[in-house]
Amino acid sequence: MVYTQKIRREILVECAYELVEREGVEALSMRRLAQIVDVRASSLYHHFPEKSALLSAVAEQGLFHLAAALERASTLVSSDPRRQIYAMGMTYREWGLQHSHLYRLLFAGTPPIEDASSASPSATVAPVLAATEVLVGASQATAAAQAIWAFVHGFVMLELTGHMQQCLPVEGFQLGLACFVQGLGR
Amino acid sequence: MVYTQKIRREILVECAYELVEREGVEALSMRRLAQIVDVRASSLYHHFPEKSALLSAVAEQGLFHLAAALERASTLVSSDPRRQIYAMGMTYREWGLQHSHLYRLLFAGTPPIEDASSASPSATVAPVLAATEVLVGASQATAAAQAIWAFVHGFVMLELTGHMQQCLPVEGFQLGLACFVQGLGR
DNA sequence: GTCTATACCTTGATAGAC
C-alpha cells in the first residue's frame, strides 16, 4: 500500500485544541486544521464524521484538564470543606480566564453528551459535590453544588464576555464565594 | 427615482428578533431575513453595515425587555431589598428560560457596546444594584450585585446548555438565592 | 483503508447599474 497513515485522531484533537486555545473556535475550520497537519480537508472526515464531533473531542480534553485542576486544588488544602470550596472556586475562575477560548467552547452551545466513558461536565463538578456533601449533608449536596457551580461559571462567563469592566471583579467573586461558604454551613 | 423604500430599520430588527426567538441565532441569515421582508439580501446592508450590527440591535431589544421585566418584578413586591432580590432573581431565570434563544444571544460572544443611549447590560443590573445598595451599603453594593448577577446568569446558562438535567434545578436555584439574601444581610 | 481531487451548497459581503 502506498498511502500510509499520515494523521492520527489524537494528533488532530491535539492540534485543534491548541488552535482553539490560541485563536478561538472561529479560527478552527476543517481546511485550516487540514493544512496544519498537511492533508486535505476531506481526509479529516475519515477520522471525524463531522466538525462538531471534532469540537466535542476538543471540549472533552478541556473538561479533563479543568477537572484535574480542581482535583488538585481540592486536595492541596486541608480537608475542611469550606477551604476546599474556596480553593476550587478560585482555581476554576483562574482556569477559565486563562483558557478563555477553550472555556467558551466547553459551555457554549454543545449539549453535553454525558458519555459515561471519560470527562463529562458532571465529572467536573464531582469534587465540588464531595465537598458540599460533607458541608450540608447528602440531601442538599446536589443543590448546593449546583448553586456554587452556577455562581462560579456565571462569573467567569460575564468576565469573558466583557460584562464586568467596572471596578475589580475579584471583590464580587470573593464576596459571593464567601456567601456560599458561610451560608451553606447554616 | 425608481426604487422606493420597501423596508425600515425597525421592521428589520423586529423580524430578526422574532426569528431569533423562534428558531435561534443560527436560523437568522441575511438571505432568510431578506426573504421574509421580500427584498434581496444585499439591500439589508444599506440598513446595517454588517450582520453583527443587526444582531446587536436585536440583543439590545432583548436587554430592554429583560430589564423591564426586572423593574416590574422589583416594584411589585414590598420595598424590602431581600424580597426584591429574590423576586428579581426568580423573574430573571424565568425570562431566560422562556426566551432561551434570545438569552443566549444577549450574552454569547458579543462584547457589550456600553452605548450610553438605551438598553445596555449594566442597565439590566441597575435595579439589582439599587437593592444591594440598601442591603449592604454603597461600598459593597457593586460587588454584591455582581455576585448575584453572576449566580443567576450562570444558573440560567447551565440550564440552557443542558448541564443540569439531574434532579430539580429549582432547588439549587432557590438555595443559592437564599444564601445571598441571608449572607449579604450580614 | 487512507488520502486526493473535485464539486455542491450555504453564507457574509461588495461593486455597480437603475
Next chain:
DNA sequence: GTCTATCAAGGTATAGAC
C-alpha cells in the same frame, strides 16, 4: 434604496487513486 452579479469561505459528500 434596491437590484443583479459575483466573490471568497466554509462544511460536506462522493468518486477514485494507490
